[in-house]
Amino acid sequence: MNRLKELLKTPLIWCFALFILGYTAWDLVTPDKEKSDMENRYLQQKPTLTLKNLFAKGDNAYNQRYEKYINDQFVLRDDWITLKSRAETALGKIENNGIAYGEDGYLFEKVVSVDEENLQKNIQYVQEFLQMYPQQKTTLCIIPNAYTVLTDKLPAGFENITVNQRDWINRIYQSQWPSNLSALEITDALAEHSDEYIYYRTDHHWTTYGAYFAYRQYIESLGMTPVSWETIQSVKGGTVEDFYGTFYSKAKNADVQPDSITWYDIPCTVEINGEAVDSLHNVEQFSQRDKYAGLMRSNNALTVLYSQVNQNHQEGKTSRVLVVKDSYGNSMIPYLCYHFDEVYAIDLRYLATMSSVMGETDFDELLILYNFANFADDTNIPKLRY
Amino acid sequence: MVFSSILFLFRFFPAAMLIYFLTPKKLKNLAIFLLSLFFYSWGEPKYFPIMIASTLCDYFVSLGIETHRSNKKLCRLLLLISVLFNLGMLGFFKYTGFFLTNLNALLGTSIPLPNITLPIGISFYTFQTMSYTIDVYRGNVKAERNIVDFTAFVTLFPQLIAGPIVRYSDISRELKTRVVSLPQISDGVALFIMGLGKKVLIANNIGSLWTELSESMGFSALSTPLAWMGVAAYTLQIYFDFSGYSLMAIGMGKIMGFEFPQNFDFPYISKSFTEFWRRWHMTLGSWFREYLYFPLGGSRVKLPRLYFNLFVVWFCTGFWHGASWNFVLWGLYFLVFLILEKTFLLPHLQKSRVLSHIYVLFFLMISWSIFAVTDFGQLGILLQRMFGIGVAQSAAGNWIYYLRNYIVTFLIGILFSTPLPWKCYLKIKKYKAAELVILGVILVVSVAYLVDATYNPFLYFRF
Known part of the structure; x- marks a missing residue:
């Protein structure tokens, strides 16, 4: 009981843990998508680990492809990107991702x-x-x-x-x-x-x-x-x-x-x-x-x-x-x-x-x-x- | 793997924390070692043996020193082995290309440059293990007998790649017994999120201006105001990048029960370079003081020797930052100001309220341009533009757009370079809900920026 009370005194810990663990779990159970309409391209699929690509260099390396896979398949990817655009506007920026905002x-x-x-x-x-x-x-x-x-x-x-x-x-x-x-x-x-x-x-x-x-x-x-x-x-x-x-x-x-x-x-x-x-x-x-x-x-x-x-x-x-x-x-x-x-x-x-x-x-x-x-x-x- | 990535935040970190907290106390250090090994090998599957070699070397050398304490000569020899081994590795992997290039230029030879990739974090962990052995030799710490504990100390993933440079004496107690306290974990989470925000929301954001000017536009197209804006952007970027990363490391350390030393203490509010270097990358500064400057005799020597000592220290400090002459120049640049301050300037600076800050910031920005631009020709062009030389007529108004675009980011960067937001945070912290909201927003928006950084619309662009 005391432990629980103490835990409630530090809400930051469990909010943070809940967000990170919960989102990770959600991301893990969400099926992968084949392509992105917004980005007009095929998304990286889960790479298979082989001895060859483990020690490969550059984009073909297993770790590179795996990281790309995680990024491409991140749950609500499009919405996160939209949120970034809004944050940029909130920061008074007049452009986003290299595109400037003009009149009309x-x-x-x-x-x-x-x-x-x-x-x-x-x-x-x-x-x-x-x-x-x-x-x-x-x-x-x-x-x-x-x-x-x-x-x-x-x-x-x-x-x-x-x-x-x-x-x-x-x-x-x-x-x-x-x-x-x-x-x-x-x-x-x-x-x-x-x-x-x-x-x-x-x-x-x-x-x-x-x-x-x-x-x-x-x-x-x-x-x-x-x-x-x-x-x-x-x-x-x-x-x-x-x-x-x-x-x-x-x-x-x-x-x-x-x-x-x-x-x-x-x-x-x-x-x-x-x-x-x-x-x-x-x-x-x-x-x-x-x-x-x-x-x-x-x-x-x-x-x-x-x-x-x-x-x-x-x-x-x-x-x-x-x-x-x-x-x-x-x-x-x-x-x-x-x-x-x-x-x-x-x-x-x-x-x-x-x-x-x-x-x-x-x-x-x-x-x-x-x-x-x-x-x-x-x-x-x-x-x-x- | 970098901390500021989706892969780290939503794969490695949660998995590592689960494993770490579920592991029984006795095996926690082993868990740290294995997790760190995975973390390190992710980016460099080939190079972890080098790290292990450095660790084992210092483990056995220190044990040897401890058991043969009475045999001074043997102790010295052992210490020499450790120093030569660590510096030798650092020298080979980091500086071979540099030395051969210069040798070729000097002698007109054409010795082919070997293709050596720099193992991640080698500058940090060699310094760490070396300082441990020196501490054992000096009798400041007892040699670690448990090899698992020792490797856990060296490989401890939060600080492995980019510091802070944690010395064995800093965490030797925690390696044996760590008490997990909820307030400490909570503080750790807060620092971790703040560090992430500093890195992703401020450093990356303002850094994009520097990247655009230096890579897309090129220095020769800059107008004078834009050149200064670019260097100011880099000045803020490097501080928030580095200190943010250190803060994330410190935060993760706290979560796991370690107290790492502070690495940055609002360096940009300094009134002198003497003060700046007590506030900037503090663990590196104290490392050089403790293990290079003092052994050379420190400041309790005759004047010419003092200058020599300072020269060595600042040459090495610069050179440690990168295998290129501009870093050496950057280190020696500070030497000049530190000597000026030592001889007469310091009391005047401390009295002044405004001029001292202008002095520090002006010469600091110049130092960062030396740091940022490896090519001396390009550096020359940048400095010329900063002082109004050779500005093209067509460049005249090109700062307007960028100022309009980046003004808020600049103001935020400047504000967060002062202790004011931190003081506000300490006051607000009492109200748990407010703390939650602030840190929650920082975390969520940081994730949005991290996802966007990988945004790569294939648009048949322009086609």
Whole structure:
């Protein structure tokens, strides 16, 4: 009895013990999950102990994998991460996990440095590619990140700590390019519409509306007449609400304003990696978490759109454009159906060899369309030359 | 395994405590040894034999000294074996690469550098076992005959990896008989949680600014205010990181019935560097005083010899922190101020109320930049930016965003560098509910930060 009384006098001990032991027990009996929606990845499963991995080094070592397993499978993991986001806000922080909070619900990624060496290499790979196909008329278009364009929405002083992408894009454009390349500047065209919904608030991508202005710029540079926004709006399509993008996944801010994705089913038939699919966009994906991946059915090695609305069609000729792109391109590429019979889109991350496409088909135009940060960091661009 | 991890808090710690408290008294030290062995081997399955070797060496050497007390020469020889063995191990594992690099640079040779991984905690446990043997040699403590008790002392996992440097004399009594008292356990829990909070909520939080500036942005892009903010962030980070970790160790020691020595006593409120080094990493300072400075003759010697003694002590103190010249420079940097203070400055500093604090903090921040930046070229750039040299025009306003983002964290760090919150806690402690709420919030939020640190959304980022 006395022991018990004494124990009650020190509630800290049993509260602490109860929390640690109880939570550990709960964690132990909770079944493991296979994947995390929030993190968009597979979670570490319980590793098996072998003599080999016990003494291994690095990520494959048993202890490393076991620790990752414990962390990945921790009960209420997502909620703990949300609590941390709230704690950061309580501490007056204006960012979380590298994502800064701007005006009107806009989130921005803090890009404070450029991998100059990798960027230089990527420029060189493109140069080498152009020299391999000297007859191929090519356009290079670098898409700036949202913070470069939406300057009114930035937190105070944000432009002073982040990389000046206008300067960097100019530097890329002013490199020594072979004569078959022309550079397409779109930052100003986007900036003119900076008070409109051209980038998502909670995601790093531009909207299909933002992509329209790049499309317009590109088509004009080719000497054709782009279709009006009203024309595109008249196409059947839809708007998906409650899109919580990648920036939100990182920041998990309390005052999040979810985005909406507006998509247009530009009339065309679609082939992905040689197989016909029945629609341009993957509408089912719009009910999943990663909604952006619905556009143009996400990233595939080779997508071909056979246009049904080419306004520049010439009898007896099949005009073709090839776009080498990252996921930003998925918002813009369908518009090209208005000016080409066939629109090819290549994602170098999934494509084995570029020459397999270049060798088989003649293209009137080639467009290299990358977001700046992707172009600087990407390690698949060397594949252009294979 | 670090204390500030989910794996430790929700696997090792609860399991270890259950095992420890359920083990009968007689076997508790054996339980400590086995648990510590597991704890240590988790990160370094290969290197625990080295720790055991160091332990056994000092166990047998000390027994030898004790049984051959009358044979002075043999005792000396035995002591020499222990010192050479411990320093030899430390030298081999920690400093081989450093010496070879310098030798190569000096002679223009290209002796290949062996790939030696530093065994965790070797700087701490070699000092511990060595001091034990010296104490036995001096007759200050009796040699430990029970090998289980002795290995439990060396491997005792709360203090094994990052101190405090617990001497055998500190806990020799508790190794034999420990009374488990509930108030002591309760205090231990409180200290453990506070230590966790210091490490996770303050050190990691403010440290992210330093990491971002030094790793992502680079020193050359800093403006002068931002350079100082970065160094201030590091100054707070290293204190809360280290003292928080020590506090967790002290707390766990208490839970298990050990009283470890205090390691930090609000060093940043010091009015002189003499005072600072009595408040900073106290167990290391007293170790060097006891086992290096005093044997060299201490301060009761002629002036040139005193300077020599101080030089040796501060060279070693710096070098102990890392096998790189910047740590040596860092140690000798303090030597300069300590000599200045010894010769004339100290009385003036003690009289002054404001200037002395400015003096300490200003030169301390510079010392931490020397400590933090191993590469002298980079250090030069950082110091230039701190004093307004070479600041790029585009860098001018880059402190605004960071100040806005980190101001509250800075204020919290500064506040908790003073004894004020601790004094408040001692007053509040009487109200058990209030104590529970405060510590509960610290614990829960710390766990949230630890989980978030492993948050790794794979977002097809940007793709």
